[in-house]
Amino acid sequence: MQNIIIFGSTGSIGKSTLDVIRLHKDKYKVFALSANSNLELAFTQCQEFSPTFVWIKNPEHAATLKIKLNEAKIKTTVLHTEKQLAELAAHPEVQIVMSAIVGSAGLIPTYHAAKTGKRILLANKESLVAGGAIITTTVRKNNAQLIPVDSEHSAIYQALPYNYASLKEVGVNKIILTASGGPFLNTPKEQLINAMAKEAVKHPNWSMGQKISIDSATLMNKGLELIEAQWLFSAAPQELDVIIHPQSIIHSMVEYIDSSIIAQMGTPDMKTPIAYALSSPKRIASGSKNLNFVELSELTFQKPDLDRFPCLQIALDSLKNNSKNAAIINAANEMAVEKYLKNQIKFYDIPKTIEKALIKFDGELINDIDELLVFDKIIREYCLDII
Numbered sequence: 001m002q003n004i005i006i007f008g009s010t011g012s013i014g015k016s017t018l019d020v021i022r023l024h025k026d027k028y029k030v031f032a033l034s035a036n037s038n039l040e041l042a043f044t045q046c047q048e049f050s051p052t053f054v055w056i057k058n059p060e061h062a063a064t065l066k067i068k069l070n071e072a073k074i075k076t077t078v079l080h081t082e083k084q085l086a087e088l089a090a091h092p093e094v095q096i097v098m099s100a101i102v103g104s105a106g107l108i109p110t111y112h113a114a115k116t117g118k119r120i121l122l123a124n125k126e127s128l129v130a131g132g133a134i135i136t137t138t139v140r141k142n143n144a145q146l147i148p149v150d151s152e153h154s155a156i157y158q159a160l161p162y163n164y165a166s167l168k169e170v171g172v173n174k175i176i177l178t179a180s181g182g183p184f185l186n187t188p189k190e191q192l193i194n195a196m197a198k199e200a201v202k203h204p205n206w207s208m209g210q211k212i213s214i215d216s217a218t219l220m221n222k223g224l225e226l227i228e229a230q231w232l233f234s235a236a237p238q239e240l241d242v243i244i245h246p247q248s249i250i251h252s253m254v255e256y257i258d259s260s261i262i263a264q265m266g267t268p269d270m271k272t273p274i275a276y277a278l279s280s281p282k283r284i285a286s287g288s289k290n291l292n293f294v295e296l297s298e299l300t301f302q303k304p305d306l307d308r309f310p311c312l313q314i315a316l317d318s319l320k321n322n323s324k325n326a327a328i329i330n331a332a333n334e335m336a337v338e339k340y341l342k343n344q345i346k347f348y349d350i351p352k353t354i355e356k357a358l359i360k361f362d363g364e365l366i367n368d369i370d371e372l373l374v375f376d377k378i379i380r381e382y383c384l385d386i387i
């Protein structure tokens, strides 16, 4: 039996993680859950999984949740401070940490889980984009494990030999990330200028939280994923490529020097990569539907359009420079997406905000997690000012 914490348990990934765990209660014990604002769901999850701790960001929500749990005679302890979030991630009784908070708010739990040698199931790509060098160094120093949950990175992880030493040693030529192209794959630029958030959140294949859905619509999601892959697989920029595959059946591929390509496929359901992150190198049932090849219409591929989707170009430029400015891109993107979701800025204001933040902050050196957290805040405040 292994103890697991699910950071972001009330979100899309959090709920899918609990769906998988529900199938394997003999193997995984939910030690703690965390939520931001969804008090009702956090309570329901505590009723079902009886965790030792539940963390909820808002102090008023924490007080209400405590009363509700008391009334229901559930013995879960409610926490809510940032310090307690870090302490939970580092808890000595915990072996597995699902990092599924959205945005750079996931940095603190990811970092503290790394520092205390946990098996980290990483959905929160933003923590690796913003703090790639800090997180990967901390993982290595403390014998932690960083297991991809993001569907593309799970696919790559599955297509690579287990425990390989380097991409070169096992004959990798190229890692090819697939991108659905999002809801605006075929939308002309003149229409994209006025594209509304309510259209942008409608991903064609995946059911996900709002922030990542907007990132998919701007193709920034693929940009963030290139940087995530760079850190996860120690890949050089020339070893990474992106191809549009609108059906989201092939989740990514690895091309080897003998021209073999190993692709991982499946129905678009995050329970599959979550199950593999939990159990790899072994496999457990995920509860996802199997792929029916006869029912598949076609698998198509095309090049991404960098003119209509400048966010991907911004990330590609960053990648070529070892992603040194990726913390700026990540923070500015988060602020711009937040404003776009509230209909306060337009579609192309997202890349414009990132570009302005890059002009202002590019070249700043970040040495540790504390500096990164401060830097992230400063960039956000600057973006709020200029938007």
Ligand SMILES: NC(=O)C1=CN([C@@H]2O[C@H](COP(=O)(O)OP(=O)(O)OC[C@H]3O[C@@H](n4cnc5c(N)ncnc54)[C@H](OP(=O)(O)O)[C@@H]3O)[C@@H](O)[C@H]2O)C=CC1
Pocket: 007, 008, 009, 010, 011, 012, 013, 014, 034, 035, 036, 037, 038, 039, 057, 099, 100, 101, 102, 103, 105, 123, 124, 125, 126, 149, 150, 151, 206, 207, 208, 209, 210, 211, 212, 270
């Ligand atoms: N959804 C997907 O299919 C995929 C997601 N990912 C990544 O996984 C992460 C989670 O995505 P997703 O589940 O879609 O997002 P959701 O928006 O559905 O869920 C986000 C979770 O984070 C919590 N949260 C939000 N803000 C804060 C904060 N400031 N402090 C603490 N907790 C917070 C939310 O709490 P509450 O609900 O209570 O407000 C919720 O539990 C993202 O990094 C995303 O990029 C990666 C691949 C696929």
Ligand SMILES: CC(=O)[C@@H](O)[C@H](O)COP(=O)(O)O
Pocket: 150, 151, 152, 178, 179, 180, 181, 182, 206, 212, 215, 216, 217, 221, 222, 270
């Ligand atoms: C499910 C998942 O991993 C998402 O990141 C998904 O890949 C988004 O799809 P696109 O960014 O390719 O549209």
Ligand SMILES: [Mn+2]
Pocket: 150, 151, 152, 225
């Ligand atoms: Mn993905």
